[in-house]
Amino acid sequence: MGDERVRDVVIIGGGAVGATLARALSRFHLDVALLEWQAEVAFGVSKANSGIVHSAMHASPDTLKGRLEYPGNLGWRQLHDELGFGLNNVGEVLVALDDEQLVRIEQIRQQGIRKGIPGTQAWTAERTLHAQPNLTREVKGAVWAPTACVFNPYEAVMLVADVARRNGVTIAEEQRVVGIDPPDVEDPDTPLTVRTETDVWRGRFVINAAGLFADDIAEFAGVRDFEILPRKGEEYLLDKRLAGIVSSIIFPCPSPVSKGTLVNPTVDGTIMVGPTAQTVDDKFDPSTTEEGAAQVFTNARKLVPTISERDIIAEFAGLRPVSDTEDFVVGPTERRGFINAAGIQSPGLTGAPALADLLVDILANEGLELEEKADWEPTAPHPVRFNQLDTEDQQELARRDPRYAHLICRCEIITEAEVRDAMDRGAHTLDGLKFRTRVGMGRCQGGFCTWGCMQLLAEHQGIPIPEVTKRGAGTWIVCDRDDHPVTTARTGG
Numbered sequence: 001m002g003d004e005r006v007r008d009v010v011i012i013g014g015g016a017v018g019a020t021l022a023r024a025l026s027r028f029h030l031d032v033a034l035l036e037w038q039a040e041v042a043f044g045v046s047k048a049n050s051g052i053v054h055s056a057m058h059a060s061p062d063t064l065k066g067r068l069e070y071p072g073n074l075g076w077r078q079l080h081d082e083l084g085f086g087l088n089n090v091g092e093v094l095v096a097l098d099d100e101q102l103v104r105i106e107q108i109r110q111q112g113i114r115k116g117i118p119g120t121q122a123w124t125a126e127r128t129l130h131a132q133p134n135l136t137r138e139v140k141g142a143v144w145a146p147t148a149c150v151f152n153p154y155e156a157v158m159l160v161a162d163v164a165r166r167n168g169v170t171i172a173e174e175q176r177v178v179g180i181d182p183p184d185v186e187d188p189d190t191p192l193t194v195r196t197e198t199d200v201w202r203g204r205f206v207i208n209a210a211g212l213f214a215d216d217i218a219e220f221a222g223v224r225d226f227e228i229l230p231r232k233g234e235e236y237l238l239d240k241r242l243a244g245i246v247s248s249i250i251f252p253c254p255s256p257v258s259k260g261t262l263v264n265p266t267v268d269g270t271i272m273v274g275p276t277a278q279t280v281d282d283k284f285d286p287s288t289t290e291e292g293a294a295q296v297f298t299n300a301r302k303l304v305p306t307i308s309e310r311d312i313i314a315e316f317a318g319l320r321p322v323s324d325t326e327d328f329v330v331g332p333t334e335r336r337g338f339i340n341a342a343g344i345q346s347p348g349l350t351g352a353p354a355l356a357d358l359l360v361d362i363l364a365n366e367g368l369e370l371e372e373k374a375d376w377e378p379t380a381p382h383p384v385r386f387n388q389l390d391t392e393d394q395q396e397l398a399r400r401d402p403r404y405a406h407l408i409c410r411c412e413i414i415t416e417a418e419v420r421d422a423m424d425r426g427a428h429t430l431d432g433l434k435f436r437t438r439v440g441m442g443r444c445q446g447g448f449c450t451w452g453c454m455q456l457l458a459e460h461q462g463i464p465i466p467e468v469t470k471r472g473a474g475t476w477i478v479c480d481r482d483d484h485p486v487t488t489a490r491t492g493g
C-alpha cells in the first residue's frame with residue numbers, strides 16, 4: 001500500500017488526534033497519509049473513554065491540555081453540526097458534599113471564568129436537588145457548567161476520518177509502524193522513511209500521534225525523551241431502564257490526581273459510571289476488575305445513592321496515554337521533520353480539534369506550505385438514525401428504500417440501510433459497524449444481529465463469511481481449532 005512517493009505529511013495513529021489533524025490538513029493542497037495499526041481508525045484509546053466533551057473548567061490554563069480544552073470543546077460542536085455524530089448538550093453539575101469542597105468547586109468555577117467559559121453558575125443545595133432530584137441529600141451545593149456535552153467519540157472520530165478521506169487523505173489501516181530509518185547525515189533534508197510490518201512510507205514531516213505507543217515511535221526516530229505511563233480507567237454501562245436518573249454529567253469534587261467517579265447519561269440513553277485511575281505497566285490490558293467495580297460503585301453511590309451493580313449491561317477499561325511530564329508533549333523535535341503529538345491524556349479527546357489546529361500552525365512554522373483548496377468539503381451527509389425518527393418519518397423512509405424496512409438489530413432498531421451506509425464510509429469489521437451504528441450494543445449484545453452483519457460485510461467486501469472479523473486479522477468469528485477462518489484452513493491458503 002505504501003509507495004515510493006514522498007508525502008508531505010505522514011501521521012502515525014488514527015485516534016482523535018490523528019483523525020482531526022488529517023481532516024484539518026485535508027483543506028490544503030497536500031499529500032497526506034494516516035497510518036493506523038488497528039483494523040479501523042478509533043480502535044485505540046479514543047474508543048474506550050467517558051465520551052465527554054469537557055466543560056473546560058477543570059484543567060489549569062498553565063498547562064497545554066488546559067489551554068486546548070475550551071477551543072477543543074467549540075471545535076467538536078462545529079464538527080457535530082458538520083457531520084451529525086451523536087452529541088448531547090447535557091451540561092455538568094460539579095457537586096460539593098462538604099464546606100471544604102464548596103470552596104474548591106468555586107475555585108474551579110473561577111478558573112473556568114478566567115478561561116472564558118460562559119454560563120457557569122454557583123447553585124445552592126436546593127437548586128441542585130431541584131435540577132437533579134436523585135442526587136444524595138448530603139449535597140451542599142454545586143457548580144453548573146452548561147458547556148459540557150456527551151458524545152459518541154468513536155463515531156465522531158470515524159466520521160472525521162471519513163471526511164479527511166473524502167478530501168484526499170490516504171487512510172491506511174493495519175499499518176503497524178515498526179521503525180523509522182536513521183537520518184541521512186550527508187543530507188539532513190532527506191524525507192523520513194517510516195517502515196510498517198508490510199510497507200514503506202516516506203514523508204517530509206511525520207506526526208507522532210500514536211497514543212499509548214508514542215514513546216516507542218519517538219524511540220524509532222531517535223528522540224525518545226518522554227515515557228508513556230498508562231493510567232487505567234474502568235467504566236460501567238447501566239441499563240436504559242435507568243435513563244433519566246441523572247440528566248447531566250455529575251462530577252464529584254476532584255482530587256489532585258483525578259476528576260473522580262462520574263455518573264453521566266450517554267448519547268445512547270444508558271448511564272455510565274466510572275472511571276477509575278490506576279497507573280499500570282501493561283499497555284495491552286483492557287480488563288476490568290472486582291476492585292475497580294467496587295471502587296466505582298461505592299463512589300457513584302456517594303453521589304446517586306440508588307445506583308446499583310445489578311444494572312450493569314457492559315463494562316470496559318481504557319488506558320490514558322499519560323506522559324511523565326503530566327502534560328501533552330507537542331512540538332518539533334531534534335529529528336528534523338519529526339513532530340510529537342504525544343501524552344494525550346484526558347482531556348485529550350476534548351482538546352483534539354484544537355490540537356489539530358495547533359499542529360497545522362507548527363507544520364507551517366516548520367516550513368510546510370499551506371495552500372487552501374477551493375473545493376474542500378468539510379461536511380458529509382449526516383448518518384440516518386432510524387431509531388430516533390418518529391413513526392411517520394420511519395414509514396416514509398421505508399417506503400422510499402425497503403432496506404429501511406429490514407431490521408438488522410432488534411434491540412437498538414438499526415436497519416440494513418444504516419449498516420450499508422456505515423460500510424460505504426469505511427466500516428469493514430463487526431466492531432467498525434457496531435461503533436458507527438450501535439448494531440450489537442443493545443441488551444442481547446449481538447446475539448441476534450451478528451449473523452446478519454457478517455452476511456452484509458462478506459457481501460460488501462466480496463469475501464467468504466468466515467473471513468469476516470470482529471476487529472481485524474486473528475479475530476474471526478468462525479474459525480478452526482488453530483484460530484484460522486475455516487475457508488482458509490480448508491483450502492490450505
Ligand SMILES: Cc1cc2nc3c(=O)[nH]c(=O)nc-3n(C[C@H](O)[C@H](O)[C@H](O)COP(=O)(O)OP(=O)(O)OC[C@H]3O[C@@H](n4cnc5c(N)ncnc54)[C@H](O)[C@@H]3O)c2cc1C
Binds near residue numbers: 035044049052211
Ligand atoms: C477511561 C478513560 C476515560 C476518558 N475520558 C475522557 C473524556 O471523557 N473526555 C476527554 O476529553 N478525554 C477522555 N479521556 C482521554 C482520551 O480518551 C484521550 O486523551 C484521547 O482519546 C487520546 O487520543 P489519541 O489520538 O492521542 O490516542 P488513540 O486514540 O489511542 O490513538 C492513537 C492511535 O495510534 C495507533 N498506534 C499506536 N501505535 C502505532 C504504531 N506503531 N503504528 C501505527 N499506529 C499506531 C493506535 O492503534 C491508536 O489508534 C479518557 C481516557 C480514558 C482511558
